[in-house]
Amino acid sequence: MEYAYVGLIIVVFLILNVNINALQQNQKRVESKLDRIIEYIGLPELSREYIGDELKEELIRLVKGNEKIKAIKKLRDATGIELREAKDYIDSL
Numbered sequence: 001m002e003y004a005y006v007g008l009i010i011v012v013f014l015i016l017n018v019n020i021n022a023l024q025q026n027q028k029r030v031e032s033k034l035d036r037i038i039e040y041i042g043l044p045e046l047s048r049e050y051i052g053d054e055l056k057e058e059l060i061r062l063v064k065g066n067e068k069i070k071a072i073k074k075l076r077d078a079t080g081i082e083l084r085e086a087k088d089y090i091d092s093l
Contacts, residue, residue, distance in 0.1 A: 031080075051079065051089075063093050
C-alpha cells in the first residue's frame with residue numbers, strides 16, 4: 001500500500017514538472033514576441049533585453065576589472081536574458 005502512495009506521488013510530481021516546463025516555454029515565447037512588438041513600435045528601452053548606456057558602462061568597468069562573472073550576473077539581473085546570451089555579450093565587450 002505504501003508503494004502505491006509513493007508511486008502516486010512520483011506520477012503527480014512528474015505531471016507537475018511537465019506542466020511547469022510547458023508554462024516556462026510559453027512565457028519565453030510570449031516575452032520574445034512582446035520584445036519584437038516593442039522594437040517594431042520604436043520603444044527599445046521597454047524591451048527586457050535593452051541595455052542602457054549606464055549599464056553598458058558598468059559592465060565594461062567590471063570586465064576591465066577582471067570581474068566577468070559579476071558582469072554576467074549584473075546583466076542577467078537587469079535584463080533577464082539567458083546565461084549563454086549574457087556570457088556572449090560580455091565576451092564581446
